[in-house]
Amino acid sequence: MKTTRPPLSLATAAVVGVAFLLLPLAALLDRTPWHALPRLLTSTSALTALRLSIECSLGALALSLAVGVPLAWLLARVEFPGKSLLRAAVTLPLVLPPVVGGVALLLAFGRNGVVPLSLSFTTWGAILAEAFVALPFLVLAVEGALLAVDERYDDVAATLGSNTTRTFFRVTLPLVLPALAAGSALAWARALGEFGATITFAGNLPGSTQTLPLDVYLTLQDNPDAAIALSTLLLALSLMVLVAMRSRWRLTR
């Protein structure tokens, strides 16, 4: 490989960039009340938020898997009119301001919504809000992997007497498992950190919709130490996801 000596201006800008990314995290770790951490993280309100966050994020992941894998399969394997439009729609939550997602969910599934399920301000609402923003991560990762799987495997499986469903579970799914795991980790992490859509659609009710990020935001005013402790916990969980995925963090190939 050719080693290039970077121009000074570029190198300086890059160093500034690194500092911009790492300084806030360093500050967070610096201000973390390490000795008080066990106490702060085991307070009733923190534990409640943590339990709710885990439940909601896992619920959102389950929901994303249930609809995301078939959606990815549809996008990767079936030709139909309006496919690029559907892909754009699936990708939209990636770039949409989460608060807009929350408003949209409210209009769709809220008390006077198009589908009057009255899910707003319930734990189901929080799960739905998190799934809404997490879904694209899963779909894009799985679709990319499905596109890379040689379609001759499907053909061979068919000549061996396998129907489409059996082929999907015995051949296709095992082959995209690594991408499925990576997409799941990303989707779960995104769901865990969800704030805007959740607070807009599900509100901020301790015990039923107040997840960790919401708790952090609210406690920052009157109990900064507790907020910092929870932030450090979320940072640790995010790092765990990154470590678990190692080199698999690329969404596209």
Add this chain to the structure above:
Amino acid sequence: MTFDADLRATAGTFAVAVTGRWQPGDVVAVVGPNGAGKSTFLRAIAGLTAATGTLRIGGVDVVDRPVARRGVGWVPQDGALFPHLSALDNVAFGLRGRRGRSAAQLWLDRLGIGDLAGRKPSQLSGGQAQKVALARALAREPSVLLLDEPLAALDVEARTDVRRSLRAHLAEFQGVTMLVTHDAVDVMTLASRVLALDGGAVVQDATVGEVTTAPRTPWLAALMGGNGFYARVNAGTLALDEGGILVAAEAPSSDGAEVLAVVPAHAVTLHRQRPEGSARNVWPATIRDLAVVGGRVRVTLDGTPAVLADVTTASAADLALAEGVGVWASVKATEVTVVVL
């Protein structure tokens, strides 16, 4: 079971139409230039490419049946083993029930690779993978076995080895085998019949012997190691479409008849001086290319007509053959076979 095909398939803008009938035990070499429709024909039989017409296996039309229920085995190029399954599980994939795995092991044993049962495809050589793919298809006891260039991706040694096991197992196979190949050795060692396609249509459907002695296109003649020239009969001689005249010992009667003049490469003799002998066909030519093939030298000549000649290495050395050298080519009239088209 008799295999009857009257199929029309389209892949994109390309159409393939094949009609033919084959008997149990037939091994049919499907040959033709690139883009002739060989793979499309095989995929149409398997049901992987949409086709219309009839496809009778043992008298039952399966053309409307889904792929899974056709009783057709398909081995694509390089085998396409499922990469996440062991060799054994690959073979057992198409077998149901508890006895599937022991039957799969039996098939691997038969192909001499029983000890590789636990290996993943990535741990198998190309030849071993091809044998697993063959076992996987045979284990379902299909009525029709489709092999799409099973040896093309292998190196010379593996090719010989896999060819030997193909030969053994295809001889035992009770159904009809369709084998796509570009290699005359496969045609000669594995096949009993040849189905030659070109431009999506059948150009010849005959035994290997017939195709060797009387190929119907220059491409087929070249595949079988010879020269084939489209020609018209003109006053007892053959006027070649590409220029030049050949004299055949047994000249067809009717003037203007379209024929293929077939000259085996080994029947072309080369000389530095214009030969004085009895050969009726003598013409000057220039050597374009030399290649040593199996202890003989294959000489590609430009001339009227352009021709392939096979000479021994000894005579190639005697004649000091080299690219660009001018020589005289001669062919005895008795060596020119005339195929009336």
